[in-house]
Amino acid sequence: MTSLFFALVATAVLVGVQAQIVVPSPGNVIQIQPTFRGAFPRTPCLTVFGATNGSALFIQDCSASTEERGFQLTAPVPSIGQIQGQIHIFNTFCLEAPQATNGAKVFINSCVDDLINQEWTWNPNGQIRWAGSQTAIGMCLDLTDGNLSNGNQMQIWDCDPNNANENQIWTSATLLQPLSEIINTAAVTGANLCMAANSSANGSPVFVVPCFDTTARRVWIAPQPGHGNAGSYQLSFGVDGGAPVKCLDVTDGVDAPGTKLQLWDCTEGPNQQFLPAPGPPGNIRWNGISQVFPMCVDLTNGVSTPGNQLQIWNCSTNINQAWFPIPPRQLDI
Numbered sequence: 001m002t003s004l005f006f007a008l009v010a011t012a013v014l015v016g017v018q019a020q021i022v023v024p025s026p027g028n029v030i031q032i033q034p035t036f037r038g039a040f041p042r043t044p045c046l047t048v049f050g051a052t053n054g055s056a057l058f059i060q061d062c063s064a065s066t067e068e069r070g071f072q073l074t075a076p077v078p079s080i081g082q083i084q085g086q087i088h089i090f091n092t093f094c095l096e097a098p099q100a101t102n103g104a105k106v107f108i109n110s111c112v113d114d115l116i117n118q119e120w121t122w123n124p125n126g127q128i129r130w131a132g133s134q135t136a137i138g139m140c141l142d143l144t145d146g147n148l149s150n151g152n153q154m155q156i157w158d159c160d161p162n163n164a165n166e167n168q169i170w171t172s173a174t175l176l177q178p179l180s181e182i183i184n185t186a187a188v189t190g191a192n193l194c195m196a197a198n199s200s201a202n203g204s205p206v207f208v209v210p211c212f213d214t215t216a217r218r219v220w221i222a223p224q225p226g227h228g229n230a231g232s233y234q235l236s237f238g239v240d241g242g243a244p245v246k247c248l249d250v251t252d253g254v255d256a257p258g259t260k261l262q263l264w265d266c267t268e269g270p271n272q273q274f275l276p277a278p279g280p281p282g283n284i285r286w287n288g289i290s291q292v293f294p295m296c297v298d299l300t301n302g303v304s305t306p307g308n309q310l311q312i313w314n315c316s317t318n319i320n321q322a323w324f325p326i327p328p329r330q331l332d333i
């Protein structure tokens with residue numbers, strides 16, 4: 001009875017993990033996530049800070065720029081000595097492990113065509129095998145110590161032949177714009193306010209809540225100026241920034257101070273075009289209908305009561321219009 005129970009649980013867990021694995025097609029720029037999440041509430045992404053030789057491959061919440069999180073798997077090119085693919089970042093840098101030792105840390109170096117230490121195979125079971133090990137078991141990209149904390153550097157480790165080591169099971173996902181909380185410091189209580197909503201229904205109000213309030217959704221996919229998506233602020237109600245995703249929207253596109261902000265299906269229309277700059281620090285400017293006098297996202301009447309719906313108002317340096325993206329914190333959904 002007991003063993004049957006555990007067998008069923010183990011099967012369920014394995015099926016759950018398998019279902020999430022997506023192997024990237026060569027050439028596509030994607031983000032790479034561990035499938036292991038435990039009770040960890042953030043979305044972790046493989047991240048490299050700095051396009052320099054020796055820069056470490058870290059785990060980090062998916063708030064870094066798309067350049068720092070965008071990986072590209074290449075197809076093997078036997079004519080130049082590549083028996084397996086490379087994993088590129090910053091265009092010309094490649095993931096590399098130094099030697100076939102358990103615990104050897106993974107970093108980037110300039111890509112070199114026939115360098116076996118830069119070659120990897122992404123298996124359908126989610127393991128990313130390193131070509132530098134000649135053993136039958138092989139060595140795999142491994143989430144060091146199963147530690148999902150920001151700044152933990154990845155390593156290589158003997159591949160688990162049973163594919164039961166969760167630290168070695170990876171998935172690719174659509175490269176999202178950075179995930180962030182968007183905070184306003186107007187609250188007199190000292191607790192930061194977060195831009196939030198608690199329903200994905202069209203017309204759902206966008207309001208403020210204290211950032212520690214986990215009942216509301218407040219991890220946004222923020223526009224990244226200069227890197228495409230100059231447009232919309234998107235709020236995900238799914239897992240890992242996934243569907244359903246709704247957009248910050250000026251109700252009926254009414255170009256007047258006091259028009260309330262809501263969520264709506266993302267349309268790329270003028271009601272949903274915002275920019276985190278230019279303007280005073282923190283301004284989120286609506287670039288929608290009229291440019292006669294610019295309108296900005298505004299904490300209505302400066303009221304920090306949870307549920308106070310946001311509005312647009314003439315742009316100013318008022319603290320009610322100072323919004324700052326910060327990486328999602330531990331309490332996030």
Ligand SMILES: *[C@@H]1O[C@H](CO)[C@@H](O)[C@H](O)[C@H]1NC(C)=O
Pocket residue numbers: 053109110112
């Ligand atoms: C980076 O490393 C590659 C080889 O691994 C080398 O050719 C290149 O000169 C190095 N670049 C710098 C800036 O050190």
Ligand SMILES: *[C@@H]1O[C@H](CO)[C@@H](O)[C@H](O)[C@H]1NC(C)=O
Pocket residue numbers: 145147148149150151152153
């Ligand atoms: C997890 O990794 C972080 C970043 O390297 C480190 O500060 C922390 O001590 C690690 N935690 C454990 C339990 O090893």
Ligand SMILES: *[C@@H]1O[C@H](CO)[C@@H](O)[C@H](O)[C@H]1NC(C)=O
Pocket residue numbers: 198207209216306307
């Ligand atoms: C969020 O939704 C719940 C359930 O509909 C509602 O009771 C609550 O007041 C909402 N929170 C805010 C801040 O509007």
Ligand SMILES: *[C@@H]1O[C@H](CO)[C@@H](O)[C@H](O)[C@H]1NC(C)=O
Pocket residue numbers: 257293314
């Ligand atoms: C917004 O700015 C315009 C142009 O300066 C001005 O005419 C209008 O009165 C302002 N509205 C408010 C509510 O401040």
